[in-house]
Amino acid sequence: MTASQVISHIDDFPPNTRKVVEVNGRSVVVFRVEDEFYALLNRCPHEGAELCKGRLGGLVVSSEPGEYDMTQENQFLRCPWHGWEFDIKTGQSYCDPRKTRTPRYDVAVKSGGALQEGPYKAEPIKVSLDDLYVVVHC
């Protein structure tokens, strides 16, 4: 059973921050990277560390020894324990993309008016019609 939950007024979720929220009984970490939002289960599939404590960064790629390029900045979350890297868009592991992924969830920004129509759980956030809210579907 999925649920859609209003987790924040957009003004309370500044760019390049993260929030940990409880949605549908799960601990979910939501990232705002500039104006994009991403949500992952707050639990590393390897040994269970809380992913919200990990660093967000890019991938350093190399065409040959001595050549380095920083790519996909702020798209990879590194587990705070063993450093497993996950693509925050897909939840896919960089080290083991075939077998290891952490569940990802849809995040949307919706107006208070739009939220009036659907079955959204907003408590304890007060929703007013004209404002924008961050919603996680989980």
Add this chain to the structure above:
Amino acid sequence: MTLTLDSAAPAASTPAKLATVDCDLHPTPRSPNDLLPFLSQRWQSHLRDYGSHIRQGISGQEIHPRMDGRGMRLDAFPETGPAGSDLGLMQRQHLDANDIGAGTLIALGTSVSDERNLDYGAALARAVNQWQLAAWVEPDPRLHAGIIVTQEDPAAAVAEIDYWAADPRFSHIMLSPKPIEPLGRRRYWPIYEAACRAGLPVVFHPVIPGGGHPSSGIGWPTFYIQDHYTSGPLYQNIAMSMVFEGVFEKFPELKVVFVEGGFTWVPHMTWRFDRQWERMRSEVPHVKKKPSEYLRQNTWFTTQPMEECRTPGQLREIIEWIGFDRVLYSSDYPHWDYDDPKYAFKLRLSDEERQMIFSGNARRAYRL
């Protein structure tokens, strides 16, 4: 049929014995000043005016790069002070959360084995040992201290071991895996003799400085990814030295624990040792038994960082070769490569095997 709880049943009467034993926990001083109350005025003024010889260790500057800069779990830093300096956080994140019944302390940043000033080293060893009791073991009796010694001054090391030998708050003796000479050499035998007298195991852990030797036998590695591998080869060299110098023949009661170096390499090593011994034993007539017999009798290996074989079956086969009685669970809290006892073992264990690895083996190897 109705089952009733019998108070005489082992599970009900000895729950503490079944709780997990963790053989690698790292306590860290909040600052070097934490040790001052345990140093005499003479050595406090030495520390103030001259400082320690050692310039590295987990609480200070590292001798080699580490994961995440300091080699720590990113979620293990208390509000103030370094990771591993807050007992409350260690209890919440690990000891209580994972039902750890006993934990053995390895005080890395305070190692004195490389201290050139031997008298200061002896004073510092005593101070670190007292600090472990006051800051960790007294507030949480699940924790057991490891006797820190001045390894390059065996007479002082023996005196320190003898001083604490009867104190049940100590479960083991910490030694550097890289002292000036290989560990089988006779200059270190008085330490092994004292360990046997005390009934305590000697425990090796990587990183503890000593001797000035690089972590790899061919020189310092460039990257941490290389350095992190070097513990296994290091322990093979220690086992080789101790077996063929005759340490286990001389001290058949000696217990040795190799912490944080893996264990999947042990079968390869023992097969080779045995084969060499069968062919060349005339060179070492003092080695009376097969090397594998000594290793099976005298040595243990901790699990973290957990060997992640391609399949669970491979892991089972390797542990069967080594012996389920030789393997000890360890977490390495609060380091980055920490192993959670709930998830680290990607292998289905029988109740008996689980009891051995997570509790029983450690209770035989250590004084717990």
